[in-house]
Amino acid sequence: xxxxxxxxxxxxxxxxxxxxxxxxxxxxxxxxxxxxxxxxxxxxxxxxxxxxxxxxxxxxxxxxxxxxxxxxxxxxxxxxxxxxxxxxxxxxxxxxxxxxxxxxxxxxxxxxxxxxxxxxxxxxxxxxxxxxxxxxxxxxxxxxxxxxxxxxxxxxxxxxxxxxxxxxxxxxxxxxxxxxxxxxxxxxxxxxxxxxxxxxxxxxxxxxxxxxxxxxxxxxxxxxxxxxxxxxxxxxxxxxxxxxxxxxxxxxxxxxxxxxxxxxxxxxxxxxxxxxxxxxxxxxxxxxxxxxxxxxxxxxxxxxxxxxxxxxxxxxxxxxxxxxxxxxxxxxxxxxxxxxxxxxx
Amino acid sequence: xxxxxxxxxxxxxxxxxxxxxxxxxxxxxxxxxxxxxxxxxxxxxxxxxxxxxxxxxxxxxxxxxxxxxxxxxxxxxxxxxxxxxxxxxxxxxxxxxxxxxxxxxxxxxxxxxxxxxxxxxxxxxxxxxxxxxxxxxxxxxxxxxxxxxxxxxxxxxxxxxxxxxxxxxxxxxxxxxxxxxxxxxxxxxxxxxxxxxxxxxxxxxxxxxxxxxxxxxxxxxxxxxxxxxxxxxxxxxxxxxxxxxxxxxxxxxxxxxxxxxxxxxxxxxxxxxxxxxxxxxxxxxxxxxxxxxxxxxxxxxxxxxxxxxxxxxxxxxxxxxxxxxxxxxxxxxxxxxxxxxxxxx
Numbered sequence: 001x002x003x004x005x006x007x008x009x010x011x012x013x014x015x016x017x018x019x020x021x022x023x024x025x026x027x028x029x030x031x032x033x034x035x036x037x038x039x040x041x042x043x044x045x046x047x048x049x050x051x052x053x054x055x056x057x058x059x060x061x062x063x064x065x066x067x068x069x070x071x072x073x074x075x076x077x078x079x080x081x082x083x084x085x086x087x088x089x090x091x092x093x094x095x096x097x098x099x100x101x102x103x104x105x106x107x108x109x110x111x112x113x114x115x116x117x118x119x120x121x122x123x124x125x126x127x128x129x130x131x132x133x134x135x136x137x138x139x140x141x142x143x144x145x146x147x148x149x150x151x152x153x154x155x156x157x158x159x160x161x162x163x164x165x166x167x168x169x170x171x172x173x174x175x176x177x178x179x180x181x182x183x184x185x186x187x188x189x190x191x192x193x194x195x196x197x198x199x200x201x202x203x204x205x206x207x208x209x210x211x212x213x214x215x216x217x218x219x220x221x222x223x224x225x226x227x228x229x230x231x232x233x234x235x236x237x238x239x240x241x242x243x244x245x246x247x248x249x250x251x252x253x254x255x256x257x258x259x260x261x262x263x264x265x266x267x268x269x270x271x272x273x274x275x276x277x278x279x280x281x282x283x284x285x286x287x288x289x290x291x292x293x294x295x296x297x298x299x300x301x302x303x304x305x306x307x308x309x310x311x312x313x314x315x316x317x318x319x320x321x322x323x324x325x326x327x328x329x330x331x332x333x334x335x336x337x338x339x340x341x342x343x344x345x
Numbered sequence: 346x347x348x349x350x351x352x353x354x355x356x357x358x359x360x361x362x363x364x365x366x367x368x369x370x371x372x373x374x375x376x377x378x379x380x381x382x383x384x385x386x387x388x389x390x391x392x393x394x395x396x397x398x399x400x401x402x403x404x405x406x407x408x409x410x411x412x413x414x415x416x417x418x419x420x421x422x423x424x425x426x427x428x429x430x431x432x433x434x435x436x437x438x439x440x441x442x443x444x445x446x447x448x449x450x451x452x453x454x455x456x457x458x459x460x461x462x463x464x465x466x467x468x469x470x471x472x473x474x475x476x477x478x479x480x481x482x483x484x485x486x487x488x489x490x491x492x493x494x495x496x497x498x499x500x501x502x503x504x505x506x507x508x509x510x511x512x513x514x515x516x517x518x519x520x521x522x523x524x525x526x527x528x529x530x531x532x533x534x535x536x537x538x539x540x541x542x543x544x545x546x547x548x549x550x551x552x553x554x555x556x557x558x559x560x561x562x563x564x565x566x567x568x569x570x571x572x573x574x575x576x577x578x579x580x581x582x583x584x585x586x587x588x589x590x591x592x593x594x595x596x597x598x599x600x601x602x603x604x605x606x607x608x609x610x611x612x613x614x615x616x617x618x619x620x621x622x623x624x625x626x627x628x629x630x631x632x633x634x635x636x637x638x639x640x641x642x643x644x645x646x647x648x649x650x651x652x653x654x655x656x657x658x659x660x661x662x663x664x665x666x667x668x669x670x671x672x673x674x675x676x677x678x679x680x681x682x683x684x685x686x687x688x689x690x
Contacts (some may be wrong), residue, residue, distance in 0.1 A: 021656070028515050124368055159512035167504035167512055169681040170373050171674075291636040292644070294663060299637070307664075311366070311674035312502055313666045317637060320651075320659025329516075329656035336514040 002344050003032055006056070007041035007120070008090035009082070009111060010098035014125050014152070015122075016065060016327035018095060019058050019328050023045045025332065033336060041089030042071065043082055051088045082107070086114045092344065095331055097125040102216075102225050102241060105132030116148060118139045121338040127153035130229040131241055138222045142183075147338035152330030154180060154226045156317035157301050159333065164305075164307065170311045173235055175274035178305035179298050180226040182322070183210045183217040184249050184269045186301055188286075191257050193267060197250075199208040209301060214335075219248035220269065220284040227271045227282050234307070235273060245283035246274075252286055265290045268298070294318075346379055348690050349680075350400070352465070353457060354427070355443035359470050359497075360387075361410060361674035363440060365572035367510065370677065374689070378681060386434030387416065388427055397418045397434045402553075403578055427452070431459045437689065440676055442470040447561075447570050447586060450477030456509035459584075461485045461493060466683040468676050472498035476604040477572040492683035495553050497675030499525060499571045500648050503664035504678065513660075517582055521591070521652040524664040527646035527667070528555045528562040528612045529594050533631075534644055536602050537611060554646060564593035565614065565629040572616045572627050580618060582625045589618075590628035597631055610635045619653075639663075660671035 004020075008015050019286055021030075022037065029035050038055025047070040050056050056074050064071060079085045086094075094115040100108045104130035112122040112129055116137065124130075130139060141148040151161050164173070178272050179185055183204050190200040201218075204210035216222050224244035231239040249269055260267050265288045273282035290296045298304045305343040319326070353360050363672075367374075374380050393417040395401050400418050408418060424430045433497050439460040445453045450473035454477040457467040457474055461482065469475075474482060475498050486493040497508050509518065524530055537544035545587025549555035561567050569589035576584040578683075591666075594614055605612050610633045616625040634640045639661055643649045648683065664671070 025515050028517075032515065077385060158660055159508060162512035163504065163508060167507035167678070169678050169685075170377065172373075244621075271604055280494065285625050292642060294639075294642050297637060306663075311677075312664070312671055313668070314647075314663070316661075316663035318651075318659070318660065318661035318663070321658070322658070326657055332656075333512070334515050337375050340514075 001030065001036055001128070003036045003038060004093055004339065004344065005040045005045075005053075005070070005091040007094045008039065008091040009043050009086075009094055011042050011044045011047070011065065012097065012167040013324050014097040014327050016062060016096065016187075017061055017324040017333050018097075020327060020329045021332055023058055023303045032103065034204050035262065035339065040091050041085065043085045044071065047071050049076050049085055051076045051085065058290065061322065067297045069235050080241050082111060083114065083313065086111060086118070091120055093121045093123060093335055093338070095123050095335075097331075100126050100128035102128050102131075102221070105129045109133045109137070112137055113140060116144055116146060119146060121146045121335070121337065121342075122148045122333040124150045124281045124328060125331055126150065127225050127229045131225060131239070134232045135238065135273060139233055145342055147341055149244050149334035149335050149338055152327045153307060154229055155317070155319045156304075156326040157292055157328070157330035157333065158317055158326075159330075160230075160305060160317060161335065162232055162333070168309070168312075173307050173309050175272070175308040176230055176305060177270065177302050177308075178235060179268055180271045180301055180303035180305070181223040181269055183222075184223070185298065186305070187218075188249060188252075189299055190269045191252075192261055218250055218290075220246040221248075223269060223284040227284060229274055230305070231280060231282055233277075235280065239280065239282060242342055243282065243296040245281075245285070247283075247285040249286055258266060259276055260288055266296055268295050346375065346381055348381045348383060348435040349438055349684065349689065350385040350386075350398075351382050352434040352439045354431075354439055354441045355390050355409065356387050356389045356392070357442065358669050359442040359672050359676075360440065361407060362669040363442075363676050364407055365669060367570055367678055368675045369389060374681075380684065383449075385436050386430065388430045389416065392416050393494040394421050394424050394430055396421045396424060396430065398435045406451055410659070415642060427456060428459065431456060436465055438466045438680055438683070440468050440469060440680075442676075445471050445473035447473050447476075447566070450474045454478045456480070457482055457493065458485060461491060462490050464489055464491060466491045466680070467493045468679040468683065469493070470497040470672060470676055471495065472570050472574045472583055476570060476577055476584070479577045480583065486549055492679075492686055494567075494679035494683055496607045496679050497672045499574055500662070500664045501667040502650075502671040502675035502678065503662055503667070503672070504574075504675075505650060505662060506578055507678070507682065508662065513654070513657075516657070517655040519655065521579060521650060521673050522615065522617045522618070522653075523650035524561055524617045524640060524648050525650070526565075526614055526645050527570040527648055529568070530560065530643065530648070531646055532563075533594060533597070533612045533614065536597075537606055559630055563595055565591045568614060568616050573627060575650070576618050576625060576627055580620075580625065584625065586618055588627065590626075590630070592628075592630040597655055611641055613640050615640065648686065
């Protein structure tokens, strides 16, 4: 039985869901993978930090957080900022799920870099670092004999990156196409059912899918960041979100919606990237799709990606109704794949 | 650069497509994986055999076969049967694509077993050995430090088994559901467009999808073998095809078809397996599906599989319009994954 020390940088919805999943899967990890874990460090934005090389009781941490408390009852050391925390946290694996700036990928890029340099596997739920520092972080990981992984960055825990990078060896991907932003997918569905944009946004906010400021979803920016991440990793063509041609859903009028309904079609915010005469084209734009399209049935918060390759004409992955645990699962899978690649001695 | 010796047991459509794919991907294999190959042995049913430890020119072999000839012009040794051929073929990897008996998995099971015992990776395009000898062959491979792989056995080259076994660690699959037999899917589509069963079967035969004797497709047997293979590997519950509750498409009447057309629905031969109070249920049966179902849009020879798991509520894979090269690709991927797991010294 090999024991791994885990550190959580960020302990919001995703971090907490990962903690619960780790506890729930503890026996599976022991039986199927011969591994156990202790949590030696947690950094939160408003609840304080934990650093304790013997590990803390994760159930107690979750209980404290669930009841609205902070982490003051748990052992720690005097830590003034995240850099210090990273230096102090004696862990094998860092799980990062903090808010990032998508224009720069910061501050996550710096923290992931530090973790890799200190010999930790860096597991990130963020797409920001992927679009801004994929190659850099991957090379750094290789140099230090560890892994940089980010399965949850696009399509939650669906194994998109595992699939494209490991299950499809020697493939050339010509084109990708899909629905990658679940908020707009849900909003368009509700508009088509008769709600106004405002009502649909309010509903998406009420179930915790849309942000208080929903512009990043509505104007296609979130989808563009995901397209850029997929281009960078799956097409092997580094692309910044700013380079993705982008049109959100705000231009769709009630008349457009009515026309779609009448013709039995649906509006979808479609993401696409493809090679054209050696040039990479990438865009996000609303499209009308009919029942024959595989995009048609992708409803609610589901998402979808089709890869067109030189050997598989069309391989489609659909992620049905994901939740926070789905995202957490992507991080767990990253952890298991990372330690499989680099077994601890 | 590491060189692998390859042997082809069976050189029909799939074997030839794999040979062409290997030639086409030669540069990719060198550049991305640092590997080259020679073909040291080929066994065919009617065109003779090749055994030559220096390797034969694969382009010339393909040319001879394409022009309807046999392999007599290539070097070989006196070989009277496949067992002798297997003993003589000095290879690192066996690609097996011969006809098998689905009631027993033979003769492929015996040949795969021999190859594994002789230290070859055994890459099979057959589902027969999976349902009849998965555990045995897997354990044998482990004992000999090689791999038994069979990605092409279900859904052609779509990475179903890679996905379920490697990209989804620590997952518990509760249920699987999908369309796994492309012949009946195409036939039902054409019947719904107005053809009789006989016309649709004739068409499927004319494009090389249906066998001369199409009963194995029409009565659901082929689909049942695939369900059994998925249960065995993905659900971890060994199941024989005979244990799959089975209803083919022959009971669908013109009135059924007319009713589907009128209501905007479609008939699909749906495969399903799930756990119910600790008991595994598996069945193949025609179902009416509407446009809201992800099964609705799976047309032509495409196929689809949805996994319901404890952490991902619904993960769907769709393989669009596969061809022989898609099947060949599954074998190439198996080869690359096998040598990645066990790099040659």
